Structure formats: structure tokens, C-alpha cells
Amino acid sequence: MTEAQARSGSSTTTSTSTRTSKFALSDGRRHPVILSAGAYALFAGVISLVLGLMNVAHFAGTFLGVTAFMIGLVAQMMSTTTGQRMMIIVGVVAAFPGFGLAIAHGGFSV
16 A cells, blocks of 8 residues: 555555446346246247248247247246346247247148
């Protein structure tokens, strides 16, 4: 410590706090249920969108679209970080038109 720092009362100790990114998927605590639901909503939503574009895969597209949309909305209500919310909303937004296109191609009919 220098003489000027001693007079002013400040010290040279550095802060040991860790900074997390604003868009991190975790805030340092474990959220396995939310992250699993968000990952399902994302992947099932994107797959539903792709299957919804095909005439022959309308049943799978409808099922994945409905489940991704519902699970995504529930996960959105329980999410804690911005990164989780972004991942979930991308899945929900992809699931909705996928579900709609799959319904237009036949929906749950086999």
C-alpha cells in the first residue's frame, strides 16, 4: 500500500466477484428442468417447422408442434435468466407455424 492510499483509507485488494454474461443460460445455480424443457421446445419447434412443410409428415409435425408450444409456454413462466427465455421463445415461435402448417396438411389424421 502506498502512502497516499494509506492516508485516504483505500486498499489495493481486488474484487473477487465473478461477472456472468447477461445472456448466460445459467445464473450460477442449476436449472436442469428449465434447461431441458427449453432445449425440447427449441429442437421440437424447429423439427415441427420442417415437418410442417412436408405433406407426408403432418402427424409428427402436429404432435411436435403442440408439445413444443405447450412445454415452451410452461418453461417460459418458470425461466430465470434472459438466455433461457431467448432459447425458449425461439422454440415457441418455430413451433407455432410448424403446428399450423402441419394442421393445414392433415393434422392428427393418419
